[in-house]
Amino acid sequence: MPGFLDRVRTLPRLGLGVSTEYGARRQDGALDPLELRRRRPDCAGFLEVGVEVVKGLDDDARAWAAGGLPTTYHFLDINLDDPDDFDAPWLAGVRAIAGELRPAWLCGDAGLWHLGRRDRGHMLLLPPILVDEAVAPLAEGLCALREATGLEVLPENPPGAAFVGELHLLDFFARVAERADTGLLLDCAHLAMFQRARGLPPRAGFDGVPWDRVVELHVAGGRVRNQAGLEWVEDDHGTDVLPDTWEIAGEAVARAVNLRAIVVECERNPIEAVLPLFDRVAALWPARGPEAA
Amino acid sequence: MTDRLDPRRVQAALVCMHLDPAYAAAVRGPGPLPELAGRERELLRAVDPRTLAVDPYRRARAVHALIEEYPAAAALLGVPAIDAFFSTLAFRTCVFEHGSMALSFGTWLGDQAGGPGRIEAAIARARRPRPDPAPGLSCNPCVAPLLLPAGSLACLERIRARLGPDPAAALASARPLRERPPRGPKQEALLIEASPAGEVSLGTASEPLVRLLRFAAAPQTHAALAAEAVRLGAEPHEADELLAGLVADGLLVAG
Incomplete structure (x- = not known):
């Protein structure tokens, strides 16, 4: 198999996109991806579909896929470092859903999606333990999923308030990407949470990032909260993007030479409220449309 | 270590x-x-x-997930008793050993909520079948045969009817339940069957059938199972046909 930096050339440039997950639009005023695409195709070049295999796809995702529109598959139910999680029924479900979505790639938070085995009521999301011993198991899981699906699998830095381990998050994911020979999805809002939690400036650790492996970015709103004197960021996917996140996104766009996609995560907000956010992200990445591929 | x-x-x-x-x-x-x-x-x-x-509802969500599967046990014991599970060694073992919260809770629950609790634990098990690869005939892992104090099923159904479609909400606002699970010596035989889609059928069954399926909890040879069927009252010349029928009905599976 060619190395990732050769493989990345075959990945399509998706431009700006929007995310969804099962039932996201049940909330009043939530974003209708197809309506956004009708009104502003430049903002909805693709749909990133959050998938729990046990739930499958909702009507929005099916309608988008039925139109042959571009997608990415964002998993929500795999602990990549756990070989027991790669059971045959789950893998069959992933393949079936990928067959329907025909995603450009798979991606998702490379953290702990569930305690114990995959089961009802087990869902959570915690970041990986940031130690060198955690790199190899995670990389092996990424390779296993890539082999099982035939698609590139991009690990994403998860959100969190409690980060355990001595490594910087970016250093950890750089090691994972090198070991798995894969690309990266950098969630700018999640990274801002980490930097704040560690008392670091927004761009700390940037020089160690293999920027040519960064294929996708996430930009999302967040809210600063206070817990007994501790300031932390709630990843609320609202329309207020924190200044740290903007700073990270701007610098990441400038450095990520193989960037293919940016998701603006705002699935529970009305279209009118999110358009300014898309416009500001678009201004960071001027040649953003599929036509720029 | x-x-x-x-x-x-x-x-x-x-x-x-x-x-x-x-x-x-x-x-x-x-x-x-x-x-x-x-x-x-x-x-x-x-x-x-x-x-x-920072997430003050994390434990509450976990409690809610258990109440969805164990509403009668929660009603009988009270929500604080369910909440207490998350501070037990049983819960930590579940997390450390890649277990299922609902199954670990059912094991921890034991007889604390009597027959209704045992029925709910059996439903949780039947919904999460783990096929036994050992050779022989065994009870279908989607089937749970139970022998419980008489009145357990009726008690469970009364409590569930009282709680309605949202047990957690009902328990949050309800007064403590006065009902106690039956504990008498007389027994009732129950059979639970879970479909691949997760639907559960629950009803009474003949006691010899339930005892035979319980005997087959671990894989048995055909001869051992036939002998047990005879011991439980089947005619010797009918035993083979009886076992074949149980396999055809999906109550027994061959490993």
């Missing part, structure tokens, strides 16, 4: 710390914790306890 750092063990302990402040305090404290190697514990001791509390 090896002193090699296992990130999954650290992650499991961190989950327990998120869900159980007492365990988080124990990790920070001086007492022994055999499940963690020295460096693993040091990493976890560096966690600011406030970061574990």
Whole structure:
């Protein structure tokens, strides 16, 4: 198999996109991806579909896929470092859903999606333990999923308030990407949470990032909260993007030479409220449309 | 306990710390914790306890998930008893050993909520079948044969009807239940069957059938199972046909 930096050339440039997950639009005023695409195709070049295999796809995702529109598959139910999680029924479900979505790639938070085995009521999301011993198991899981699906699998830095381990998050994911020979999805809002939690400036650790492996970015709103004197960021996917996140996104766009996609995560907000956010992200990445591929 | 750092063990302990402040305090404290190697514990001791509390509903959601599967047990014991599970060794073992919360809770529950609790635990098991690869005939893992104090099923149905479609909401606002599970010596035989889609049928069955299926909880040879059927009242010349019928009905499976 060619190395990732050769493989990345075959990945399509998706431009700006929007995310969804099962039932996201049940909330009043939530974003209708197809309506956004009708009104502003430049903002909805693709749909990133959050998938729990046990739930499958909702009507929005099916309608988008039925139109042959571009997608990415964002998993929500795999602990990549756990070989027991790669059971045959789950893998069959992933393949079936990928067959329907025909995603450009798979991606998702490379953290702990569930305690114990995959089961009802087990869902959570915690970041990986940031130690060198955690790199190899995670990389092996990424390779296993890539082999099982035939698609590139991009690990994403998860959100969190409690980060355990001595490594910087970016250093950890750089090691994972090198070991798995894969690309990266950098969630700018999640990274801002980490930097704040560690008392670091927004761009700390940037020089160690293999920027040519960064294929996708996430930009999302967040809210600063206070817990007994501790300031932390709630990843609320609202329309207020924190200044740290903007700073990270701007610098990441400038450095990520193989960037293919940016998701603006705002699935529970009305279209009118999110358009300014898309416009500001678009201004960071001027040649953003599929036509720029 | 090896002193090699296992990130999954650290992650499991961190989950327990998120869900159980007492365990988080124990990790920070001086007492022994055999499940963690020295460096693993040091990493976890560096966690600011406030970061574990930023999601105040995490444990409540976990309790809610258990109430959805154990509404009658929750009604009989009270929600605080369900909540207490998350501070037990049984819960930590589930997390550390890649287990199922609902199954571990059912084991921990034991007879605390009597027959209704045992029925709910059996439903949880039947919904999560783990086929036994050992050779022989065994009870279908989607089937749970139960022998319980008479009146257990009726008690369960009364409680569930009282709780309605949203047991957690009902329990949050309801007065404590006065009903107690039946504990008498007389027994009733029940059979639970879960479909692949997760639908559950629950009803009474003949006691010999339930006893035979319970005998087949572990894989048995055809001869041993036929002998047990005869011991339970089948005519010797009917035993083979009886077992074939149980296989055809999906109550027994061949490994």
